[in-house]
Amino acid sequence: MINLTETYMTKHSRTQPNQSIRRAAIVSLVMLFLLCALVLWERYGSYWKRSSELLTVTTEPVPQEYTVPASHQGTVITINYPSKDYLTNEEITKPAFVYLPYGYDESVQYDVLYLMHGWMMRAQDYLQDSSGIKQLFDHLIEDGRIRPFIAVCLTFDRDNEPQTYERSVEELALFQYELREYAMPYLEEKLSTYAENTSIKGLRASRDHRAFGGFSMGAVTTWHQFLFNLDLIRSFIPMSCDSWIRGSNGGLQKPELTVHSLVTAVHNQRYHLNDYFIYACAGKGDPMFKNIDTQVQEMKRRQEFCAENMIYAIKEDGLHDMNTVREYFYNALPHIFPKEG
Numbered sequence: 001m002i003n004l005t006e007t008y009m010t011k012h013s014r015t016q017p018n019q020s021i022r023r024a025a026i027v028s029l030v031m032l033f034l035l036c037a038l039v040l041w042e043r044y045g046s047y048w049k050r051s052s053e054l055l056t057v058t059t060e061p062v063p064q065e066y067t068v069p070a071s072h073q074g075t076v077i078t079i080n081y082p083s084k085d086y087l088t089n090e091e092i093t094k095p096a097f098v099y100l101p102y103g104y105d106e107s108v109q110y111d112v113l114y115l116m117h118g119w120m121m122r123a124q125d126y127l128q129d130s131s132g133i134k135q136l137f138d139h140l141i142e143d144g145r146i147r148p149f150i151a152v153c154l155t156f157d158r159d160n161e162p163q164t165y166e167r168s169v170e171e172l173a174l175f176q177y178e179l180r181e182y183a184m185p186y187l188e189e190k191l192s193t194y195a196e197n198t199s200i201k202g203l204r205a206s207r208d209h210r211a212f213g214g215f216s217m218g219a220v221t222t223w224h225q226f227l228f229n230l231d232l233i234r235s236f237i238p239m240s241c242d243s244w245i246r247g248s249n250g251g252l253q254k255p256e257l258t259v260h261s262l263v264t265a266v267h268n269q270r271y272h273l274n275d276y277f278i279y280a281c282a283g284k285g286d287p288m289f290k291n292i293d294t295q296v297q298e299m300k301r302r303q304e305f306c307a308e309n310m311i312y313a314i315k316e317d318g319l320h321d322m323n324t325v326r327e328y329f330y331n332a333l334p335h336i337f338p339k340e341g
Contacts, residue, residue, distance in 0.1 A: 053300055053306060053307065054296075054299065054300055054305050054306050054307055054309075054310040054311065054312060055307050055310070055311045055312065056311075056312045056313075056314065057311060057312070057313050057314070057331075058313075058314055058315070058316060059281070059313050059314065059315045059318070059327050059328065059330075059331045060327075060330070060331060061327060061330075062136065062326055062327050062330045063139075065139070066132075066135060066136055066139045066330070067132065067135070068135070069135055069138070070102075070135060070138035070139045070142045071142060072102035072103070072138065072141075072142045073102055073138050074099055074100055074101045074102050074104070074134065074137060074138055074141070075099075075100050075104070076097060076098065076099055076100075076127050076134065077097075077098050077100065078095055078096070078097055078098070079095070079096045079098055079187060079190055080093050080094065080095050080096075081093070081094060081095075081096060081182060081183055081186040081187060082182060082186065083178050083182040083183065084178070084182070085158045086171075086174040086177055086178060087158075087170060087171065087174070092158055094154075094155065094158070094160065094183075095123060095124075095155075095160055096123070096152050096153065096154055096183065096187055097123050097124045097126075097127050097152075097153040098150065098151070098152050098153070098187075098191070099127055099134060099137060099150065099151035099152075099153075100150060101137070101138075101141050101148035101149060101150070102138065102141065102142070102148075103148070104148075104150075104192075105192070106192045107192070108192060109192060109193060109194045109209070110148060110149055110150045110191070110192055110193055110194075110209075111147065111149040111150070111193075111194070111209045111210070111211070111336075111337050112149065112150045112151075112152060112188070112191070112193050112209065112210050112211070113149055113150070113151045113152070113211045113212070113213060113333075113336070113337075114151075114152050114154060114179070114183075114184075114210070114211070114212045114213070114225075114233075115151055115152065115153045115154070115212075115213055115214060115218070116153075116154060116155075116156065116172075116175070116212070116213070116214035116215075116217075116218035116221040116222065117153070117155060117214070117215065117216075117217075117218050118214070118215045118216025118217045118218050118219075118240075119162075119165065119168050119216055119217040120162040121162070121216075121218075122155060122157075122160050122161065122162070123153045123154055123155035123160050124153060124160075125153075125322075126151070126153045127151075127153055131322045131325075131326065132322075132323075132326055133322070133325070133326055133329060136326055136329055136330060137149075137151065137329075137333075140330070140333055140334070144339050145333075145334050145339060146333050146334055146336075146337045146338065146339055147337050147338070147339050147340055149337050150191055150192075150193065152183075152187055152191075154175075154179070154183055156168070156171040156172040156174075156175040156178075156217075156221060157171055158171070168217055169217075169244070169248065172217055172220055172221045172224070173224065173244075175221055175224065176221075176224050176225055176227075176228040176229050177228075179225065179229060180200075180228075180229055180232065184198070184203060184232065185198040185199075185203070186198075188203070193206065193209065193210075194206040194208075194209035194210075200232075203232045204231050204232060207231065207232050207233055207234050208234045209234075210232065210233045210234060210235070211233065211234070211235035211236065211237065211336050211337075212225045212229075212233050212235075212236055212237070213236065213237030213238070213239065213329075213332070214237070214238065214239065215239045215240055215241075215322075215325050216239075216240050216241050216288070216320065217241065218239070218241075219238035219239050219240055219241035219242070219292070220241050220242070220243065220244045222236050222237065222238040222239075223236075223238055223242070223243035223244070223245065223262070224243070224245065226243075226262060226265060226276075226278070227243070227245055227261060227262065227265045228265075230265050230266070230269050230271070230276060231269055234275070234276055234277060235276070235277045235278075235279070235336045236276075236277070236278045236279070237278075237279050237280075237281065237328070237329075237332050237336065238278070238280050238281070238292070239280075239281040239282075239325055239328045240281065240282060240283065240286050240288050240292065240320055240324070240325075241288050241291060241292060242258070242288075242291040242292045242294070242295040243258050243261070243262065243295060245258060245261045246258045246261065249291055251291050251292060251294055251295030251298075252290055252291040252294045252295070255294050255295050255297070255298035256298060258295055258298070259295065259298045259299050259301075259302060262299070262304075262305075263302055263304050266304050273304070273306060273308045273309050274308055274309065275309075276309055277309050277310070277335070277336070278305070278309065278310045278311070279310075279311050279313060279331075279332040279335055279336065280292060280296055280310065280311070280312050280313065281313045281314075281315070281318075281328040281331075281332065282296075282312070282313075282314055282315075282318065283314070283315040283316075283317070283318015283319055283320070283324050284314060284315070284316055284317065284318060285317050285318055285319045286318055286319055286320045286324070287320060288320060289318075296312050311335060313328065313331055313332065315327055315328070
C-alpha cells in the first residue's frame with residue numbers, strides 16, 4: 001500500500017531546496033540589474049535627463065553706438081612666448097596679442113578667451129581698429145552686459161603670416177599641443193587668471209573660466225580644442241566652419257563620424273551636460289554655411305548636445321567676413337562671460 005504522506009513529504013523535501021535556489025538566483029539577478037542601472041545612471045544619467053534639443057536662435061545686430069570708441073577702453077599688448085614648430089620640432093618664438101580690459105588689475109582674477117584667426121589671416125587681425133572687435137569688447141564690458149575678461153589672440157602658423165591652404169591645414173591640426181604645452185602655461189603665468197598655477201592640474205581646476213573661439217579655419221581649430229583640450233577649456237565659439245577631425249569638410253561630408261568623435265571626447269572625460277558649452281555660429285550667406293549646418297543637425301540627434309550646453313546662432317544675411325564675426329561675438333559673449341548678479 002502506498003503511503004501518501006510519505007510520498008508527499010519526500011517530494012516536498014526534494015523541491016524545497018530547488019525553490020530556495022531559484023529564489024536566491026532571482027534575487028541575485030535583480031540586485032545585479034539594479035547595480036548595473038546605478039552605474040549607468042552615474043555615468044550617463046545627465047544625458048537621459050537632458051531638458052530639450054539644443055537651441056537655435058537668430059543673432060541680434062550690433063548696436064550702432066558700438067561703432068564708436070567706448071568711454072572706458074581696454075589696452076592691447078604683445079607677449080612673445082617660447083614654442084616649437086610641431087612639423088619640424090624646431091624651437092621657435094611666437095607672438096600673442098592680448099586684450100586687457102579697462103582697469104585691468106593684477107590682483108583680480110579674469111576669465112580668458114583664446115582666439116584663433118582664419119586662413120590668410122594673422123593673430124593680430126581680431127584686435128586691429130578696422131575689425132571693430134576691440135571696440136565691441138569695450139562696449140560690452142562698459143555696458144555691464146559681460147564681466148571683464150582677457151582675450152588672447154594666437155596663430156597656428158609658425159611665422160604668423162598667411163600660408164598655403166595645405167600648410168595651414170597641417171599646422172592647425174597640431175595647434176592643440178602647442179596650446180596645452182606652451183602657450184597656455186606661459187601666458188597664464190604672465191596674466192592674472194583663475195589658474196592658481198599653470199601645471200596641468202592647475203589649468204584643469206580653472207577650466208570653467210576659460211573659452212576658445214575662432215573664425216573659418218579658426219573654427220576648425222576650435223573644434224579641435226573641444227576634442228583634445230576639453231579638460232582645460234569649458235566654453236567654445238566656433239564661427240563659420242565645421243570640425244575637420246575626419247578630414248577637410250568632415251562636418252559636411254562625414255557628419256555621423258565627425259559628431260561621434262565629439263561625443264567620444266565628452267565620454268572620455270566623463271563629463272555631464274553642464275560641464276561644457278558651445279555657441280556655434282553660421283551665416284546663411286556664408287559659403288561654409290552648409291558645412292556647419294550639416295554638422296549641427298547631426299549634433300541635434302545626440303543626447304550629449306542640448307539646450308543646457310549648446311546654442312546654434314544663425315545670422316540670416318551673414319557672410320564669411322569680420323563684420324559677421326563681430327555680430328557673432330556680440331551675441332555669444334553674454335552667454336560665455338555673463339555679468340554676475
